Amino acid sequence: EAGVAQSPRYKIIEKRQSVAFWCNPISGHATLYWYQQILGQGPKLLIQFQNNGVVDDSQLPKDRFSAERLKGVDSTLKIQPAKLEDSAVYLCASSFGLAVSYNEQFFGPGTRLTVL
Amino acid sequence: QKEVEQNSGPLSVPEGAIASLNCTYSDRVSQSFFWYRQYSGKSPELIMSIYSNGDKEDGRFTAQLNKASQYVSLLIRDSQPSDSATYLCAVKASNTGKLIFGQGTTLQVKP
Numbered sequence: 219e220a221g222v223a224q225s226p227r228y229k230i231i232e233k234r235q236s237v238a239f240w241c242n243p244i245s246g247h248a249t250l251y252w253y254q255q256i257l258g259q260g261p262k263l264l265i266q267f268q269n270n271g272v273v274d275d276s277q278l279p280k281d282r283f284s285a286e287r288l289k290g291v292d293s294t295l296k297i298q299p300a301k302l303e304d305s306a307v308y309l310c311a312s313s314f315g316l317a318v319s320y321n322e323q324f325f326g327p328g329t330r331l332t333v334l
Numbered sequence: 335q336k337e338v339e340q341n342s343g344p345l346s347v348p349e350g351a352i353a354s355l356n357c358t359y360s361d362r363v364s365q366s367f368f369w370y371r372q373y374s375g376k377s378p379e380l381i382m383s384i385y386s387n388g389d390k391e392d393g394r395f396t397a398q399l400n401k402a403s404q405y406v407s408l409l410i411r412d413s414q415p416s417d418s419a420t421y422l423c424a425v426k427a428s429n430t431g432k433l434i435f436g437q438g439t440t441l442q443v444k445p
Contacts, residue, residue, distance in 0.1 A: 251432070251433075258342075258437070259437050259438075260338075260422050260424075260435030260436050260437050260438055261378065261422075261433075261435050262435070263432045263433065263434075266432055273432075274432050307377075309377055309378070321366055321426060322368070322380055322383055323368075323380070323433060324380060325370075325377040325378050325379070326377060327376070327377050328377045
């Protein structure tokens with residue numbers, strides 16, 4: 219079974235530029251998550267989708283971050299404009315569903331973003 | 335108070351010893367608990383999930399949950415140098431279902 223796919227793996231941009239990350243979840247997984255992991259910290263949830271609907275985006279900085287999952291499969295996370303403090307690893311994860319027995323989340327390899 | 339707390343370490347144990355990693359959480363009604371292993375430069379890998387009080391064993395790993403004390407732990411028996419990594423405790427929030435992670439404990443297993 220193929221895992222969660224993400225691209226690109228690395229991205230370097232200058233502040234105020236825009237950037238987009240792509241994620242394709244495990245086949246059949248209805249729930250998709252975007253996390254931000256700053257060095258030395260645990261992942262922090264940015265947004266959670268159930269199929270193509272948003273379940274939780276309470277910690278997404280909506281003035282600069284946006285995400286979509288239009289067809290309920292792959293997803294794109296965008297930052298515009300980027301700030302220095304956005305330098306982090308952006309992790310995508312997926313799970314079969316939200317019920318207790320289906321909530322195990324599996325992570326993709328992540329995208330390491332450096333903002334100069 | 336942080337929602338999920340872990341000692342950042344590093345925790346250093348000799349090869350073959352038992353490593354004990356601890357985690358406390360603040361949401362009393364949380365129901366799902368997870369341990370992830372993260373090697374340097376890699377993404378988190380799920381190693382254990384536990385949903386009810388008591389112990390759950392999987393190979394050299396044992397997860398322990400005590401909901402009354404709001405405490406979850408991970409024991410690694412016969413620790414190997416390949417176990418050297420950061421171990422992340424994650425708790426599923428009762429209201430939204432999202433995972434809340436601790437900052438992770440760095441484990442060093444010395445040959």
